[in-house]
Amino acid sequence: MNLTTRATADQGGQQATPAGSSADDSRAELLIRYLGDFAPVVIESAKGSWLRTRDGAAVLDFASGQICSTLGHRHPRVVNALHEALDTLMHLDSKMLSEPVLDLADRLAHSLPEGLNRSIFLNTGAEANEVAVKLAKMFTGNFEVVGVARSFHGVTTGTASYTFLPARRGYGPLLPGAHAVPAPYAYRCPIRHCAGKCDMACLESGFDQVQQTAVASPAAFIVEPVLSSGGIIVPPDGYLSRAKELCEEHGTLLIVDESQTGLGRLGTCYGFQHDGVVPDIVVLSKTLGGGMPLSATVTTSDIEQRCADNGFSHITSHVSDPLPAVAGLAVLDVVEEERLEERAAGMGDYLMTALHQLENKYDCVGDVRGRGLLVGLEFVVSKQDPVPAEGMAARVAARCLERGLSLHAIPTGKKAHCFRIAPPLTVSKDDIDFAVGVIDDAIAEVCQRP
Numbered sequence: 001m002n003l004t005t006r007a008t009a010d011q012g013g014q015q016a017t018p019a020g021s022s023a024d025d026s027r028a029e030l031l032i033r034y035l036g037d038f039a040p041v042v043i044e045s046a047k048g049s050w051l052r053t054r055d056g057a058a059v060l061d062f063a064s065g066q067i068c069s070t071l072g073h074r075h076p077r078v079v080n081a082l083h084e085a086l087d088t089l090m091h092l093d094s095k096m097l098s099e100p101v102l103d104l105a106d107r108l109a110h111s112l113p114e115g116l117n118r119s120i121f122l123n124t125g126a127e128a129n130e131v132a133v134k135l136a137k138m139f140t141g142n143f144e145v146v147g148v149a150r151s152f153h154g155v156t157t158g159t160a161s162y163t164f165l166p167a168r169r170g171y172g173p174l175l176p177g178a179h180a181v182p183a184p185y186a187y188r189c190p191i192r193h194c195a196g197k198c199d200m201a202c203l204e205s206g207f208d209q210v211q212q213t214a215v216a217s218p219a220a221f222i223v224e225p226v227l228s229s230g231g232i233i234v235p236p237d238g239y240l241s242r243a244k245e246l247c248e249e250h251g252t253l254l255i256v257d258e259s260q261t262g263l264g265r266l267g268t269c270y271g272f273q274h275d276g277v278v279p280d281i282v283v284l285s286k287t288l289g290g291g292m293p294l295s296a297t298v299t300t301s302d303i304e305q306r307c308a309d310n311g312f313s314h315i316t317s318h319v320s321d322p323l324p325a326v327a328g329l330a331v332l333d334v335v336e337e338e339r340l341e342e343r344a345a346g347m348g349d350y351l352m353t354a355l356h357q358l359e360n361k362y363d364c365v366g367d368v369r370g371r372g373l374l375v376g377l378e379f380v381v382s383k384q385d386p387v388p389a390e391g392m393a394a395r396v397a398a399r400c401l402e403r404g405l406s407l408h409a410i411p412t413g414k415k416a417h418c419f420r421i422a423p424p425l426t427v428s429k430d431d432i433d434f435a436v437g438v439i440d441d442a443i444a445e446v447c448q449r450p
């Protein structure tokens, strides 16, 4: 069965044409390009793990949209909840509360470790990180923020200050007081210390360095459980617990940014649970809204109280909006009822096993790594000369799209050499088999040398 036929069968037997043949649309020239060229397809509809282009081609979405469609596109529970809300309540004065918002705060407090029981609901991950850092600054009375090199936390000026990836460059000064510790990147140890397995010397020496360069104790250390946009860098076990100890030594709050990882993707409901640590502040976004713009910052009563006493303010047009909140409630229902974290762990193992076969098969696949259903693949010139194969991830991802599979080449440097595989947690084994077949063919075409 050729790939196009297979994709067609899964989409109900309608005729599909290869995705890459979709015609360009001159109206795209009316848009500001925010990440280079747009994809060469125009999407008409989406359901579950599949997209359908305007030309009728089926595309398997192993990027979950922008990592938001954890339940697949247009999950019926999310759609029904939204329909109901559209008939009752969408938006309010930002100081007015509604049943969905109160309910979502209650549900999150119960799903998080005891003590993390104060939420604010916003729309994007950057906004929620801004709030997290503002809370930390107001609570501690300090202003410096420590991040991890190769992390992504958003592109607003505040969050770009501790986003240590190319997205921060080109716009002049960012906020003062942003520090970085080296990434726990075992495959290419940034401090030339480990080989293959990170022993956290990067974290220890990074905190020492910050001690020497900061003007006061930092307000916050902000970290992703897995550095996703930095190349799917998986910290070693115990990384977050050691980070928490170091934070406590310095009176610094630990912010865990679960924008991509929260609600099951890593095989646990929250990524920080892997290390059994309880952060001071948790950020949720992408995965919380099931495709709707919904994010949350959650903290403790103590932190909330001191900040409220000090006059904390963060009013936005859509803070506490009821419409996205109902989507969040539906997402929490489905994640819990379908035990999607367990599913992510199982499907992640299945996917990883198949990708390790590609790693063995191709000289240009230097590393395959990940946790649960957040998986990365790093291209190298060759296994003997494992320098990054600049641009190869983008070329492979383009070939995949032509064959009906969407995944992200991650712009960690000038030209992408890693890509990210992050399907909906509801993905089937058949879809994983299809995707791995497409990736195999695309690598064969681009890398040429087995």
Ligand SMILES: Cc1ncc(COP(=O)(O)O)c(C=O)c1O
Residues within 6 Å of the ligand: 123, 124, 125, 126, 127, 129, 152, 153, 154, 155, 224, 228, 229, 257, 258, 259, 260, 285, 286
């Ligand atoms: C870990 C992480 N935090 C924050 C953000 C920013 O979220 P948003 O694009 O919704 O502002 C992203 C976006 O990719 C992210 O991956």
